[in-house]
Amino acid sequence: MADYKKTLLMPNTSFEMRGNLKTKDPLFSAFQEENNIYGKLSTREGEDFILHDGPPYANGNLHVGHALNKILKDIIVRDEALKGKKIDWKLGWDTHGLPIENEVQKMGIKFSEVGKEEYLRACYKYAYKQVEKQQKQFKAFAILTDYEQKYLTLKSDFEAGEIEVFNTMFNKGLIYQDLKPVYWSWSSETALADAEIEYKDVESHSIYVPFKHESGINFLIWTTTPWTLNANVAVALGERIKYALVEADGQQYVVAEELISKIAESTSKEIKFIEEINPTDYVGSILTNPLTGKESKVVYGHHVTTEGGTGLVHIAGGHGLDDYMIVKQNNLDLFIVMDDKGHMINSGKYDGMFYLKASDQIVEDMNAENKLFFNSKFTHSAPMDWRTKKPVVYRATKQWFVSFDNLKDGLMKEIDNVNWLPSWGADRLKKMTESREDWCISRQRLWGVPIPIIYDAAGEPIKSEELQSNITELFREKGLLGWHAAEIKDILPASIQFEEGMRKETDILDVWFDSGSSHQSVLKGKQADLYLEGNDQFRGWFNSSLTTSYVVNDRAPYKNVITHGFVVDGNGNKMSKSIGNVIDPLTITEQYGADILRLWVANSDYTDNVKVSDDIIAQTANDYRKIRNTIRFILGNISDYNGQDVEKDVFSKSVIDSIDNSWTKVRNSYDSRNFVQAVKEVMLQITSGSIGIYLEYSKDVIYVKGVDSQERRATQATLKHALDFILYSLAPVMPVTIDEAYKTMNEGTIFGNVYPNISEGDNASWEQFASIRTAVLKEFEPLKEEKIVKKTSELEVDITLPAEHMYWSEVLKDALVVAKVNVTEGDFNVNVKKFDGTKCERCWRFFSTEDMTEDICNSCHDVVKEF
Numbered sequence: 001m002a003d004y005k006k007t008l009l010m011p012n013t014s015f016e017m018r019g020n021l022k023t024k025d026p027l028f029s030a031f032q033e034e035n036n037i038y039g040k041l042s043t044r045e046g047e048d049f050i051l052h053d054g055p056p057y058a059n060g061n062l063h064v065g066h067a068l069n070k071i072l073k074d075i076i077v078r079d080e081a082l083k084g085k086k087i088d089w090k091l092g093w094d095t096h097g098l099p100i101e102n103e104v105q106k107m108g109i110k111f112s113e114v115g116k117e118e119y120l121r122a123c124y125k126y127a128y129k130q131v132e133k134q135q136k137q138f139k140a141f142a143i144l145t146d147y148e149q150k151y152l153t154l155k156s157d158f159e160a161g162e163i164e165v166f167n168t169m170f171n172k173g174l175i176y177q178d179l180k181p182v183y184w185s186w187s188s189e190t191a192l193a194d195a196e197i198e199y200k201d202v203e204s205h206s207i208y209v210p211f212k213h214e215s216g217i218n219f220l221i222w223t224t225t226p227w228t229l230n231a232n233v234a235v236a237l238g239e240r241i242k243y244a245l246v247e248a249d250g251q252q253y254v255v256a257e258e259l260i261s262k263i264a265e266s267t268s269k270e271i272k273f274i275e276e277i278n279p280t281d282y283v284g285s286i287l288t289n290p291l292t293g294k295e296s297k298v299v300y301g302h303h304v305t306t307e308g309g310t311g312l313v314h315i316a317g318g319h320g321l322d323d324y325m326i327v328k329q330n331n332l333d334l335f336i337v338m339d340d341k342g343h344m345i346n347s348g349k350y351d352g353m354f355y356l357k358a359s360d361q362i363v364e365d366m367n368a369e370n371k372l373f374f375n376s377k378f379t380h381s382a383p384m385d386w387r388t389k390k391p392v393v394y395r396a397t398k399q400w401f402v403s404f405d406n407l408k409d410g411l412m413k414e415i416d417n418v419n420w421l422p423s424w425g426a427d428r429l430k431k432m433t434e435s436r437e438d439w440c441i442s443r444q445r446l447w448g449v450p451i452p453i454i455y456d457a458a459g460e461p462i463k464s465e466e467l468q469s470n471i472t473e474l475f476r477e478k479g480l481l482g483w484h485a486a487e488i489k490d491i492l493p494a495s496i497q498f499e500e501g502m503r504k505e506t507d508i509l510d511v512w513f514d515s516g517s518s519h520q521s522v523l524k525g526k527q528a529d530l531y532l533e534g535n536d537q538f539r540g541w542f543n544s545s546l547t548t549s550y551v552v553n554d555r556a557p558y559k560n561v562i563t564h565g566f567v568v569d570g571n572g573n574k575m576s577k578s579i580g581n582v583i584d585p586l587t588i589t590e591q592y593g594a595d596i597l598r599l600w601v602a603n604s605d606y607t608d609n610v611k612v613s614d615d616i617i618a619q620t621a622n623d624y625r626k627i628r629n630t631i632r633f634i635l636g637n638i639s640d641y642n643g644q645d646v647e648k649d650v651f652s653k654s655v656i657d658s659i660d661n662s663w664t665k666v667r668n669s670y671d672s673r674n675f676v677q678a679v680k681e682v683m684l685q686i687t688s689g690s691i692g693i694y695l696e697y698s699k700d701v702i703y704v705k706g707v708d709s710q711e712r713r714a715t716q717a718t719l720k721h722a723l724d725f726i727l728y729s730l731a732p733v734m735p736v737t738i739d740e741a742y743k744t745m746n747e748g749t750i751f752g753n754v755y756p757n758i759s760e761g762d763n764a765s766w767e768q769f770a771s772i773r774t775a776v777l778k779e780f781e782p783l784k785e786e787k788i789v790k791k792t793s794e795l796e797v798d799i800t801l802p803a804e805h806m807y808w809s810e811v812l813k814d815a816l817v818v819a820k821v822n823v824t825e826g827d828f829n830v831n832v833k834k835f836d837g838t839k840c841e842r843c844w845r846f847f848s849t850e851d852m853t854e855d856i857c858n859s860c861h862d863v864v865k866e867f
């Protein structure tokens, strides 16, 4: 028997079977950088696409949430680049704030020892180092950006832009200074924004305290913060609540009528109803604070409910927001009884004591003097400093605020002008905006942008646009160190005389004001096409950016906002070091390569929380191998194809139509940012769709037909179309692999191209074929099980086709990969049997004797003659 192997046209490609991405990732990054790919795409002619990067905080290693965020952005940027857009995507970093100060202090650098300048320089140094580290880690994700063009909130030009935002808001009267209770973290010695608060269960005192009325009856309040009794100035009643006079322990008390049984239950006391009372008879009268002996006024309070306690609320304006409002409304004194570090002040014998210790002491003392109705401990959810995890308190300090009174309506309208994905984003931000308290923007720290205010000798902020412009330029030239070093007289414009007693504001701006000003500092007032961040940013960056942009530019800083969920483990649990379920994105890129991590991102429904586990990544690597093998198969089989257009038969035409149909779906999925759908469509095509089936068919043609035969060239042309579909559909997701494949055939990079024009693609013809094929395979299965035949190539098939499907007749034998097809016209029907014939030793298909020349078929004989 002759050896026909050497006459077969076997696949030939340099595209390796194994991805070996670990070595290819750095080459890809180097190629991008050396060839300035981002630079070319960001400066070419074309419609702008601006994706404004929300700056991650420059501290620590990247986690898988960072990977999800940046890769989603990069998929979109690459997709928009392939649409021909002029892309603008600069990575940013949030670099001021407490965590960096904490790290610097941990290194033994103390402000009190080294002075302001050296301390701040240490902060700069630390921040730059963190940025450098994270930047290196981001590179492992194969991102299309220019790292040289990154923005940092610590840069002096960024700070100058931020100062401009502050000044505009200040000049519009939206920024004011006031003594006001804010969340105060004694552990960080600073005021905190809402976004910096988290909740945790703590155990507190629960005390019922009688305030004696001049008539001898008692007003019973309940509190969990005994130390605030030192700041008490009033007891508040609810206007719509019914109150009763009750008797217990031989004393009379006023409590909310509907709470009598609850109080009896939680204090285990017998409480006897005496009579209903009219609260208006008592409002304005004076009680005695049992702890301090000071006067306490009976008032109405908007916040009093009967949800718990006694229905009477003790009011300490310096240590509660509602309390503060009530104190203001009633012209009462505002007492502050705690210092920066959490120690008591203005509290007599408790002065200097840490507030929690003071609470213990107060309960002990009042118990000893029989001044408590009842006391116990109870556990409840309380606000914590998100960084130190220590409790925070409300404490009135002099702070700078952004007032929302005149902004809310406009902000609500702007939220409706933005496209939100998922769409519930609009409602979420609206609810947050509606209930928003004024934004406290001052912090009592050093590492941040100083509030650009100079006070006159009388202690009033100087209002002067000339001065503002001097300060802005000072920041632009010399940054915050310049501000700290400058003498006031050197900052003042000629129109303002220097006077002794003038001073600079020492507070710095909230870091959310930093990042919230990035539209000014980075986009220079241009509106971004897209902001894309985790859904925790409704409280943070989406919110602060909207506020400042609306004031400065009269509109939202973004046209579209996409939010994603958090990354959780395979069981949906939060990742934590202590549980040991943390997946490190850098481990994935080191073990598998960036494309696997990116394919996981694309395959994840980011609108909800996203799962990741070793199993999920292994499954993703499997999908990757299927894609890679398909690409390799096609590359191998078209290596001698020069792109010529050839007349195709109905089978190849139907495959091309089906591919175009999928391609349109993929493009629409990218447009709606549904990457799961895009990848799914490609996977379906290459596994069980027209491409997968065509690849099986194509082997018989490519390997055995004459090298330049029309049949073979037409098949190669169809395969090339399938390859283009796969490459362009997956380029945004798997740039390293796709560019590697692209480079085996072309110079340059696929990202130098734009998407090819494709027809919409009608799938009807392909579906007709698929249904014929399914029917044949169904008949084939029992013959295979009975071991009558092994492969479809041994089958003879009788097919009855309706008239409108008869155009398939000619191609079915090859398309179905069977030995013989007998087609008649009629109602659709399929019958199969074993074909009675001989196997061609070259192409391994079966033929009748008259179609054979010796041991090979006539067709093969024609090809072999050429050798």
Ligand SMILES: [Zn+2]
Pocket (backbone or CB within 6 Å): 840, 841, 842, 843, 844, 845, 856, 857, 858, 859, 860, 861
């Ligand atoms: Zn043959």
